[in-house]
Amino acid sequence: MQLSCPAPILRHETVQMAHGAGGRLSQELTRRVFMPHLQNAILDQLDDQAKFDVPPGRMAFSTDTYVVSPLFFPGGNIGELAVNGTVNDLAVGGAVPQYLSAGFVLEEGLPLAELEEIVRSMADAARKAGVMIVAGDTKVVQKGQCDRIFINTSGVGFVREGVDLSCRNLRPGDAVILSGTIGDHGMAVMTTREGLSFQSRISSDTAPLNGMIHAVLDVVPGVHAMRDPTRGGVAATLNELASSSSVGIELDEASIPVRDEVRGASELLGIDPLTIANEGKLLLVVPESGAAAVLSVMRSHDYGREAALIGRVVDDHHGMVVMKTPFGSRRIVEMPLGEQLPRIC
Amino acid sequence: MKYIDEYRDPQRAKALFDEIRRKALHEWTIMEICGGQTHSIMRNGIDQLLPPNVRLVHGPGCPVCVTPLESIDRALAIAARPGVILASFGDMLRVPGSDRDLFMARSEGADVRIVFSPLEALQIARDNPDREVVFLAVGFETTAPANAMAVWQAAREGIGNFSELVSQVMVPPAMRAILSSPGNLVQGFLAAGHVCAIMGWEEYEPVAAEFGVPIVPAGFEPVDLLAGILLVVEMLEAGISGVRNAYGRIVTREGNPEARRIMNEVYQVADRPWRGIGIIPQSGLVLRESLARFDAEKRFDVGHISPRESPLCRSGEVLQGHLKPSDCPAFGCECTPMTPLGATMVSSEGACSAYYKYHRNTTP
Structure with a gap:
């Protein structure tokens, strides 16, 4: 039989408005791009909600939205970041992350190959972190209404018994420990961004920290606080901790690990590495007596090999972070203002 | 990191601090011209470690x-x-x-x-x-x-x-303006290393001769700055004016x-x-x-522009070394980096922002 009107094209190279309209193309997108990578017993039901069993005790719930540009950067992409980010936000609260949802806002015209690459990375990251992506949603917006792809991930985890992590728990005398070099993620993104044309070997540190965090808590359950210093960097996170606990924090400049490449790029751009985002680093505050054990567990872990004791909590300059310089002077480590502004000369 | 670490070496810095303390017998006020130098001084707390008789004031060298x-x-x-x-x-x-x-x-x-x-x-x-x-x-x-x-x-x-x-x-006319102003306190200058990399130091020789001051092109790292301060102090103590270079790896006379x-x-x-x-x-x-x-x-004809400065902002006095940022009544109150009244509180090289950022409660 001869068809009298052209059949709709079902195999596209790029995202079309119809991919988000709930019809045949939406189905095709799910079948071709999402399911092959993300499938698991819960998601495969394709119901409007995920259903799972819950153990007794407390749950943790977190959400974050990812709008990074460029989508692909040395060391990772937006998909990996979206999974690791929510995994880490749950884990630093002492929760074992279990189930994630993923919401996508796609810009019309996004190459499907790029979308698939991102989804594949999300699946890999979920596997690595030991979590399942059990619910999802996709919307498509017209060209110019978003920057290619925005991803929201939300997640739930189950809080370990006997663990009490809070930004209000810091006590004078506590040790401040950092899991490794700072500024890698932010600098990898900044140096890749259009317009910044120097070559660098800086890679994002995006990583799931739940494995290391729970290894630490197995040995030292009395850790006072944990945070992953993402936007605003170590400077923002420590200022928040100092202010929430009404204590001071004193850092030792010489002990803070920074890669030479990151230092070099920071010098050129006039940006303080302490204010640059990390996506796979852990800041941890622990009573002095537990510091050595924490450091030893972290250093035996892939994501904590360069862990270092970088400072102490003090009963002085409450709400402020102060840096001891190698020259013996002191300066305030300020809460960063907002957007990083490269200097003129 | 090469060309950075050796100029941030605490041992070399300590030796220079000791030498400055030994050589500085009188009270001296030295201006660093460049905002980049101001920030390095504040960030590394160099002002805290200098002897009290060597006072740094901050110059107008912040383009913003x-x-x-x-x-x-x-x-x-x-x-x-x-x-x-x-x-x-x-x-x-x-x-x-x-x-x-x-x-x-x-x-x-x-x-x-x-x-x-x-x-x-x-x-x-x-x-x-x-x-x-x-x-x-x-x-x-x-x-x-x-x-x-x-x-x-x-x-x-x-x-x-x-x-x-x-x-x-340009820097030299601003130096002349500062040295000719009635309340001038500045007795010697650290000239801005990067400006001198372009302009050389020849053009500073007439300024030094006319006003009888020492002018020393200096870099931005702690050891560079201290070497510059030491040279200015030595020239002041010996009563020598003129230009001497403390940033030889970057700056030439030409x-x-x-x-x-x-x-x-x-x-x-x-x-x-x-x-x-x-x-x-x-x-x-x-x-x-x-x-x-x-x-x-x-x-672009945008019509008449009639700017309105904040009446509280005293950045002009700060830029000429007459006023320390922390002595301005608006500092840290009406004027902070989030609510700046003047550009010296905004720019990463502004003296007020440097004071706020690094020393707002630790500066005596």
């Missing part, structure tokens, strides 16, 4: 700080015009104009872009032939050659949609003649208002008449 409010208001007015792309170094975006800054203009729909080099702005012009691209060309002699190069290239390639809003200033050639080809010297200070004769650069088509001020 001395750009007149009128230029910022003009940039805001040009950016608001349809079809314009305003390109600027990042520092300028947060500097408050009379009623808003460039970030606010951007959120209202203006196309304002951060660039790292004026040649990037020129590339934006090549890529957008149907738009007008305006580069906010601010800075001292350090940025002038690159800013000049952008115009030189545009002229050579016949790029018709590129222009510069020029607010270029500077960079090729960079100066392109500067002179594109710009000419003119009187210039400095924010907070006023007009300093022959202290600025403007585009030569033959290149007037690249002058955004002439290209």
Whole structure:
């Protein structure tokens, strides 16, 4: 039989408005791009909600939205970041992350190959972190209404018994420990961004920290606080901790690990590495007596090999972070203002 | 990291501190010209470790700080015009104009872009032939050659949609203004290393001779700064004026003649208002008449600009070394980096921002 009107094209190279309209193309997108990578017993039901069993005790719930540009950067992409980010936000609260949802806002015209690459990375990251992506949603917006792809991930985890992590728990005398070099993620993104044309070997540190965090808590359950210093960097996170606990924090400049490449790029751009985002680093505050054990567990872990004791909590300059310089002077480590502004000369 | 670590070496720094303490027998007030030096001094706490009789005051060498409010208001007015792309170094975006800054203009729909080099702005012009691209060309002699190069290239390639809003200033006239001002406290200078890399130090010799002061080109790392301070102290104690170089690995007497050639080809010297200070004769650069088509001020008629400075801001006194930022009544109260009354609180090189950032409660 001869068809009298052209059949709709079902195999596209790029995202079309119809991919988000709930019809045949939406189905095709799910079948071709999402399911092959993300499938698991819960998601495969394709119901409007995920259903799972819950153990007794407390749950943790977190959400974050990812709008990074460029989508692909040395060391990772937006998909990996979206999974690791929510995994880490749950884990630093002492929760074992279990189930994630993923919401996508796609810009019309996004190459499907790029979308698939991102989804594949999300699946890999979920596997690595030991979590399942059990619910999802996709919307498509017209060209110019978003920057290619925005991803929201939300997640739930189950809080370990006997663990009490809070930004209000810091006590004078506590040790401040950092899991490794700072500024890698932010600098990898900044140096890749259009317009910044120097070559660098800086890679994002995006990583799931739940494995290391729970290894630490197995040995030292009395850790006072944990945070992953993402936007605003170590400077923002420590200022928040100092202010929430009404204590001071004193850092030792010489002990803070920074890669030479990151230092070099920071010098050129006039940006303080302490204010640059990390996506796979852990800041941890622990009573002095537990510091050595924490450091030893972290250093035996892939994501904590360069862990270092970088400072102490003090009963002085409450709400402020102060840096001891190698020259013996002191300066305030300020809460960063907002957007990083490269200097003129 | 090579060329950084050796100039941040605590042992070398300690030896220099000891030497300064030994040599400085009288009270001396030394001005570091450049905002980059001010920040390094504050960040590393060098001022805390100097003997009390060696006092540092902070100079006007922050290009963002001395750009007149009128230029910022003009940039805001040009950016608001349809079809314009305003390109600027990042520092300028947060500097408050009379009623808003460039970030606010951007959120209202203006196309304002951060660039790292004026040649990037020129590339934006090549890529957008149907738009007008305006580069906010601010800075001292350090940025002038690159800013000049952008115009030189545009002229050579016949790029018709590129222009510069020029607010270029120069160090020696500002030094003369400071030394001639009635309340002057400055007895010696650390000259700005990067400016001298372009201009050399020859042009400082007449200033040193006329006012009988020591002038020492110095770098930005702690060891560089301390070596510069030591040299100024030694000259002051010995009663010697003149220019001696403490930044030998970067600065020569002649500077960079090729960079100066392109500067002179594109710009000419003119009187210039400095924010907070006023007009300093022959202290600025403007585009030569033959290149007037690249002058955004002439290209865009934005009507009369009447800037309104905050009556509380005393940045002019700060920029001339008359007032320490922390002694300003508005410091840390009405005026903070989140609510800056003047550009010295905004720029990463501004003295007020350096004090706020590093020492707001630890400075006695």
